[in-house]
Amino acid sequence: MPAIEPSLPVAKTKAVAGHAAKERRAAWVLTAPALTLMVIVLLAPVIIAGLLSFTNYSLGNSGFDWVGTRNYEKLFTRATYEKMFLATLTYVVTVVPVSVGLGLGTALLINSLGRFREIYKTIYFLPVMATLLAMAIAWEFMLHPSIGMVNRTLEMGCGTFLEQIWPFMADGCADRFPVWLGDKRYAIWVICFIGVWQGFGFNMVLYLAGLTSVHRELYHAAEMDGAKSAWERFRLVTWPALGPTTVFVVTITCIRAFQVFDTIEAFWPQGGGPNKSTYVMMFAIFEKGIQQNLIGVGSAITMLFLAFVMFLTLIQRWLVERKVHYK
Amino acid sequence: MTRDWWKHLILILGVIVVLAPFYMMVSYSFKSPGEIDRGEGGFFGQQQLMVDERCVKLRDPDRNDIAAAADRFPGQSDSTIRDALAAEATAECSMRPVVFNYTKAFTEAPLLRYLLNGVIVTASIFLIQVVVALPAAYALAKLKFWGRDAVFGLVLFCLLIPVHAIALPLYIMLAKLGLTNTYAALVVPWTISVFGIFLMRQFFMTVPDDLIDAARMDGMGEFAIVWRVMLPTAIPALLAFAIFSIVAHWNDYFWPRIVVTGNRDLFTPPLGLREFKGDGDGSFFGPMMAAATVIVTPLIVAFLVAQKRFIEGITLNGMK
Structure with missing residues (x-):
């Protein structure tokens, strides 16, 4: 913004000053609705959750007691919450690298093709668009132990060489194939799989956009410097050039992964899966806070959740801001 | 090949x-x-x-x-x-x-009603988001006022808060106001899109000042400038934002699940499908999959028709 020229005549400066006051007023009127809503809808709840996490409040009770950090202590001592952290962590630590890796892999493959690029791109993006709850129900049928497509397909492998080389197959054929959603050994992995299935297309599209910005000349330069193999070119040119995309993709996938809920509620409306093996944080907030009206504990989980998500976003911003600035 | x-x-x-x-x-x-x-x-x-x-x-x-x-x-x-x-x-x-x-x-199940609710909720959310975010974005991008940096700082801070994460306190606030099981409960938490403000501000920064000065010369007030000068220039960005917002809220299951309990008249499509699943015995696979197909189809068809715009809209986040 250019500053007001000092050589302006006095009358004009006054007019400008009058205009500035008007502009100021207009600006506050224009931002007022947004500001009000930001405070009521976003900031106030964070503060309320923070306060309630130190109480034993329940909806419908007239009063409440301050209980200090007891709610937080529960989170770190009870077995249920240990399972909660384990499930959330397993999910995030699995889904983030796998869906980012698959996203990058498919983007590189598609980018190197001459034909059919658009078709692959469209198909891989479909799960991102589809209502996750509906697709969760479809997956539930696919994974049905007796009539589901997954086990039927696996049964076709019985009696073939697969039985010899793959112990899982041999066991399945001898006895029966897993019940997937009812088995605590598989439940969380099924949830992870659906998370990857749904999300990697999103990452792929972001990577494809990132790849278009890698300059051709860079590859030539790398080749001249002796980077002959495809792997060398990837390591020296593509990967560094995709840095900003990767930072963004990893953060957004992390934040989404923390929020997994739909599939779990669809498969196990109560209790968070066999032996609570899929009892993730979002589901815990829902179950404790809303269904069981234990608002203190629910708020404590909410605060931890917010802390995780904010921490991640701040790391991302710090990484990004070393490159670009918003002004 | x-x-x-x-x-x-x-x-x-x-x-x-x-x-x-x-x-x-x-x-x-x-x-x-x-x-x-x-x-x-x-x-x-x-x-x-x-x-x-x-x-x-x-x-x-x-x-x-x-x-x-x-x-x-x-x-x-x-x-x-x-x-x-x-x-x-x-x-x-x-x-x-x-x-x-x-x-x-x-x-x-009253599937038509559910679909209608889905349309009402997603449309109201998008319209209110625009009405709230556009003026604020304009002020932040083009007007000089004391406190502008503070307001923009607040926007950047609020970008850190996912609405799903604060569902519990929001639910308590709505319950205290007696607003659970209303359309308002489905819409209110989403009326403020800090992301929308941020996005539109970045877009408005690229609009030349001359355009606004010319409008002021013509005697337009700031309010008129927002809706009659800035809005038309922002159509492409708004379209992308519309897709982003509509896809997110048509598919959202978590928030409706929390604030709508039992009142079928307010069910959004995913909630309706969930209830369908709860009712059905094994013989109902066919009808249930039909309902799921009906719910998933509108967005998929729109996506196939306008792929480029959709991919742009959904990956908007990438512009952050």
Whole structure:
């Protein structure tokens, strides 16, 4: 913004000053609705959750007691919450690298093709668009132990060489194939799989956009410097050039992964899966806070959740801001 | 092309996994319960006439029906009339599986109502988001005022807070106000889109100041400038934001699940589908998959028609 020229005549400066006051007023009127809503809808709840996490409040009770950090202590001592952290962590630590890796892999493959690029791109993006709850129900049928497509397909492998080389197959054929959603050994992995299935297309599209910005000349330069193999070119040119995309993709996938809920509620409306093996944080907030009206504990989980998500976003911003600035 | 065969092989395997649940969902919505059970019938099923047992049961002739039908079958015994009526019922309750599945989807639960609710909720959310965010974005981008940096700082801070994460305190606030189980509860938490403000501000920064100065010369107030000068320039960005917002809220399940309890009139499509699942026994796979297909289809079709815009809109986040 250019500053007001000092050589302006006095009358004009006054007019400008009058205009500035008007502009100021207009600006506050224009931002007022947004500001009000930001405070009521976003900031106030964070503060309320923070306060309630130190109480034993329940909806419908007239009063409440301050209980200090007891709610937080529960989170770190009870077995249920240990399972909660384990499930959330397993999910995030699995889904983030796998869906980012698959996203990058498919983007590189598609980018190197001459034909059919658009078709692959469209198909891989479909799960991102589809209502996750509906697709969760479809997956539930696919994974049905007796009539589901997954086990039927696996049964076709019985009696073939697969039985010899793959112990899982041999066991399945001898006895029966897993019940997937009812088995605590598989439940969380099924949830992870659906998370990857749904999300990697999103990452792929972001990577494809990132790849278009890698300059051709860079590859030539790398080749001249002796980077002959495809792997060398990837390591020296593509990967560094995709840095900003990767930072963004990893953060957004992390934040989404923390929020997994739909599939779990669809498969196990109560209790968070066999032996609570899929009892993730979002589901815990829902179950404790809303269904069981234990608002203190629910708020404590909410605060931890917010802390995780904010921490991640701040790391991302710090990484990004070393490159670009918003002004 | 021939050199790339292995790439196509990998990608096609991926395509099979990605499409499998869609294939199954649509295929089951065509098939009869028997075909689903036995895994027969290919993609479309045999489409042989099937009898809707529930419908037959409802029409099971009792004494009054037989008496009423007596003059249609003169001189026949009650049991013959009864058999004839039952045969009629069976004939009238027979239909092709695809018709059965889709009619059941719309009659067992008020699916149309759910779809309408989905449209009402997503449309109101988007409109309010624009009405709130656009003026603020304009002020932050183009007006000089004391506190502007503070307000923008607040926007950047609020970007850190995912609304789903603060669902519990929001729910308590709404419950205290007696607003749970209302359209307001479904819409209010989403009325402020800090992301929208941020996005539109970045866009408005690129609009030349001359355009605004010219409008001021013409005697336009700031309010008129927002809606009559800035809005038209922002159409492409707004369209992308619209897709982003509509896809997110049509598909959202978590928030409606929390604030709408039991009142079917307010169910959004995902909630309706969930209830459908709760009700159904095994024989209801077909109708349920029909309902799922109906709910998923609008966005998928829109996506296939306007792919580029959709991908732009959904990945908007990438501009952060």
